[in-house]
Amino acid sequence: MDTIASLFSFITTPVSWVIVQFHSVYGAIFGPDTGWAWGLSIVSLVILIRICLIPLFVKQIKATRGMQTLQPEMKKIQERYKNDKQRQSEEMMKLYKETGTNPLSSCLPILAQSPFFFALYHVLNSIASNDTIGVINDRLLESAQKAHIFGAPLAAKFTDGSSKVEALGSSLTDVRVVTAIMIVLMSASQFFTQRQLMTKNVDTTVKTPFMQQQKMLMYVFPVMFAVFGINFPVGVLVYWLTTNVWTMGQQMYVIRNNPTPGSKAQAAYLERLHKSVTQNGKTRGRGERAIVKAIVAKGRDRNEFERKFINGLNKAGLAAQTDGTVVKSDTAVAAQTEDGATVGTAAMPKRQQPKRQSKSQRQATKAAGEAEPKTSLTKSDEPQDGKQDPRPAGAAKKPAQKSGGGGRSKAQSGQRKGPQRPKSPSKK
Numbered sequence: 001m002d003t004i005a006s007l008f009s010f011i012t013t014p015v016s017w018v019i020v021q022f023h024s025v026y027g028a029i030f031g032p033d034t035g036w037a038w039g040l041s042i043v044s045l046v047i048l049i050r051i052c053l054i055p056l057f058v059k060q061i062k063a064t065r066g067m068q069t070l071q072p073e074m075k076k077i078q079e080r081y082k083n084d085k086q087r088q089s090e091e092m093m094k095l096y097k098e099t100g101t102n103p104l105s106s107c108l109p110i111l112a113q114s115p116f117f118f119a120l121y122h123v124l125n126s127i128a129s130n131d132t133i134g135v136i137n138d139r140l141l142e143s144a145q146k147a148h149i150f151g152a153p154l155a156a157k158f159t160d161g162s163s164k165v166e167a168l169g170s171s172l173t174d175v176r177v178v179t180a181i182m183i184v185l186m187s188a189s190q191f192f193t194q195r196q197l198m199t200k201n202v203d204t205t206v207k208t209p210f211m212q213q214q215k216m217l218m219y220v221f222p223v224m225f226a227v228f229g230i231n232f233p234v235g236v237l238v239y240w241l242t243t244n245v246w247t248m249g250q251q252m253y254v255i256r257n258n259p260t261p262g263s264k265a266q267a268a269y270l271e272r273l274h275k276s277v278t279q280n281g282k283t284r285g286r287g288e289r290a291i292v293k294a295i296v297a298k299g300r301d302r303n304e305f306e307r308k309f310i311n312g313l314n315k316a317g318l319a320a321q322t323d324g325t326v327v328k329s330d331t332a333v334a335a336q337t338e339d340g341a342t343v344g345t346a347a348m349p350k351r352q353q354p355k356r357q358s359k360s361q362r363q364a365t366k367a368a369g370e371a372e373p374k375t376s377l378t379k380s381d382e383p384q385d386g387k388q389d390p391r392p393a394g395a396a397k398k399p400a401q402k403s404g405g406g407g408r409s410k411a412q413s414g415q416r417k418g419p420q421r422p423k424s425p426s427k428k
Helices: 002-006 009-030 035-052 054-080 085-099 103-128 138-146 162-167 172-200 209-229 234-257 264-280 285-301 304-315 359-371 410-414
Strands: 318-320 326-328 334-336 342-344
Touching: 009 035, 009 103, 035 054, 035 103, 035 234, 054 085, 054 103, 103 138, 103 234, 162 172, 172 209, 172 234, 172 264, 209 234, 234 264, 264 285, 264 304, 285 304, 285 318, 304 318
Parallel strands: none
Antiparallel strands: 318 326, 334 342
16 A cells, blocks of 8 residues: 555645645644644545535536446447457447547546545555655644544554554554444445435436446445555545545435436426426526426427426426426417427316216106107108108008118018119029
8 A cells, every 4th residue: 555655645745735734724723733633634635625526526427327328329239249349349439429428437536536545645654654744844743643533543543553552642442443433434424325326316217237337336335445444544534434425415415406317316306396386486596497498308208207397387387498497378378298299278178077966866867858758860751841742642651771780671682773684594
């Protein structure tokens, strides 16, 4: 580890300078030799670094969602060119270029943060070895060695022996209890961060190998932190625990306000958005307008939660517009249906169900119907408009044809209109 940390020695001077500047501020409040002054200096260093890494975090989110979207296409390429690895790699690179997706973007925050992590480890390790480093001189080195966080020295490790711990002015029990608690919290925060990403912010409609990889990392990362954490000084554990808590809070904010389409987080977000829009009659803020604009632009490609959101607005008498705003719908304003088509609200009357009658009312209605004379749909036998029937009085009327049955009556089968062909003599 010392060899790896020494590779980042070029950044140890800036890191040590930032820690000393924060220490001068907190030392004036809590005292220069206290663990609060040095511990808060490390926490402030983490916050400063993570604020600088916010643009990379945004790129990481976009890259992760882009990779989730491309998983079905990537799987098709792998199956199509499973016997040609070179062609498979070429098609993959072509797909990344066409969609503007960079697989390494999801690792940018970790890669950018690693130099600061190793530099801080090198600084704290030098403090434990009683060596000056960067801008930390002999006076600051003595002050840092006296600093204790909950009874554990800043430069002590879980694996240190009793003699080394006693030289730093502490007991082995205090060091191991504090480091064990911090390692557990560090692993638990990492597990919770990965779990909320898998359970809330993943598109459940698409099952891809990417989800299996993320599920595996959910268990691998906490184990890695627990294994390597016993070799980290207390100051480094403070750094790593702080950055894990920051990542967890940052991810919770993103999942709540900008969830992945098709995820459970999107369903919860659209429910809150529907409640807010129906209460206020409009979208508030640029973020809400951007979400509504994206949903309207999808048209027929909306997922289940987005269709439910649009239908909920229509039922509330509101219509989402293409610019992300929401207006009240009336007879002159068209309301969007769930499949992206538009239909006037006046053309959608409510269907009224007939009232159910009681038994006495049904019997009275039936009796009244029996009392009325039955009407026949057939033509009346009486002449109409005073015209006389041209047929003789004694002539028999032509029998009526029976409907249905599919066949002709006997009278029709026996009487054929037009000339008949002579029967040919049968051949004996």
